[in-house]
Amino acid sequence: MARVAVVGVGAIGGVLAGLLQTSGAHELILCTRRALEQLVVETPEGVVRVQAQNLIDPAEASPVDWVIVATKTYDCAGAKLWLDRLCDGKTRIGVVQNGVEHRENFAPEWTVLPVVIDVPTERRPDGSVLQRSKAVMRVEETDAGRKFARLFSGTTGQVEAVGDFVSAAWHKLCINSAGAVSALTLKPAGILRDAEWGQIALDLIAECVAVGRAEGATLDDGVGERILAGYRAGPPESINSLLADRLAGRPMEIDARNGVIVRLGEKSGIPTPLNRMAVALLKACCTVATH
Numbered sequence: 001m002a003r004v005a006v007v008g009v010g011a012i013g014g015v016l017a018g019l020l021q022t023s024g025a026h027e028l029i030l031c032t033r034r035a036l037e038q039l040v041v042e043t044p045e046g047v048v049r050v051q052a053q054n055l056i057d058p059a060e061a062s063p064v065d066w067v068i069v070a071t072k073t074y075d076c077a078g079a080k081l082w083l084d085r086l087c088d089g090k091t092r093i094g095v096v097q098n099g100v101e102h103r104e105n106f107a108p109e110w111t112v113l114p115v116v117i118d119v120p121t122e123r124r125p126d127g128s129v130l131q132r133s134k135a136v137m138r139v140e141e142t143d144a145g146r147k148f149a150r151l152f153s154g155t156t157g158q159v160e161a162v163g164d165f166v167s168a169a170w171h172k173l174c175i176n177s178a179g180a181v182s183a184l185t186l187k188p189a190g191i192l193r194d195a196e197w198g199q200i201a202l203d204l205i206a207e208c209v210a211v212g213r214a215e216g217a218t219l220d221d222g223v224g225e226r227i228l229a230g231y232r233a234g235p236p237e238s239i240n241s242l243l244a245d246r247l248a249g250r251p252m253e254i255d256a257r258n259g260v261i262v263r264l265g266e267k268s269g270i271p272t273p274l275n276r277m278a279v280a281l282l283k284a285c286c287t288v289a290t291h
């Protein structure tokens with residue numbers, strides 16, 4: 001039995017809370033900005049109603065065994081306010097976000113376990129969460145990684161402790177880097193079936209592969225073609241979170257998904273003109289003109 005706080009109960013936080021609920025083994029605390037009337041997660045196996053304490057003010061929080069942070073990357077500063085109250089010397093922190101900068105985003109104050117997750121999920125307007133398939137998470141093969149995996153024992157959530165987490169995280173970033181095409185064109189994944197945009201996706205991924213290799217990831221030459229084939233085989237109406245955020249007028253994780261490729265590319269002297277262009281265009285599109 002662990003006391004587990006989930007900070008950021010949107011699509012991913014909702015799925016994780018639902019999984020922890022089905023384990024029946026933990027005391028759950030949901031940390032949100034607004035009070036939750038209820039948390040209902042529609043999973044492939046059925047509907048899960050999460051029974052948990054809900055806190056909306058970090059000042060009300062007290063130390064727990066685990067904090068799972070599932071905010072967007074651009075909300076890390078707000079998440080840290082919760083960590084101040086939820087953590088004591090023994091608390092472990094799992095950060096379940098896209099990107100490859102889980103540690104950098106919380107350093108130097110906090111030591112975190114980076115987690116990458118594959119699970120297409122949406123938060124509906126009524127606050128319920130639709131989990132479209134099984135959740136697969138990857139963590140480092142460390143004591144903390146194995147303990148994180150044990151939190152989800154007996155649930156449908158799969159947590160793989162992998163020896164080469166750097167490569168796993170960069171592979172996910174390669175997939176996400178191509179998602180900028182949808183956010184740029186305001187079109188769902190079917191846009192990648194177009195030859196021109198498919199080539200642009202391949203070129204975005206190629207830059208990510210080059211920078212990832214410089215950062216220590218093992219990524220083979222066929223990764224781009226496989227990712228593009230995966231997008232083309234998937235539902236054409238699928239909307240990635242970058243596009244969903246842009247459509248909803250929210251900030252986007254463009255820095256965590258494409259900006260990081262540009263920044264780390266600069267560090268290694270690797271040109272990343274397409275990612276640079278994608279970041280600049282999306283930032284310009286979403287900046288309100290003042291004159």
Ligand SMILES: NC(=O)c1ccc[n+]([C@@H]2O[C@H](COP(=O)([O-])OP(=O)(O)OC[C@H]3O[C@@H](n4cnc5c(N)ncnc54)[C@H](OP(=O)(O)O)[C@@H]3O)[C@@H](O)[C@H]2O)c1
Pocket residue numbers: 007008009010011012013031032033034070071072073075077078079096097098117118119120121122123241253
């Ligand atoms: N959705 C997916 O299918 C998917 C798949 C793989 C990876 N990811 C990654 O997982 C991460 C989470 O994404 P998501 O789709 O779950 O995002 P989301 O649905 O937007 O949920 C994020 C939640 O964090 C909350 N939040 C923000 N600041 C907070 C604070 N200071 N205190 C408490 N709650 C706070 C937001 O609250 P409000 O409701 O008040 O805005 C929102 O409910 C991202 O890095 C994303 O890229 C998502």
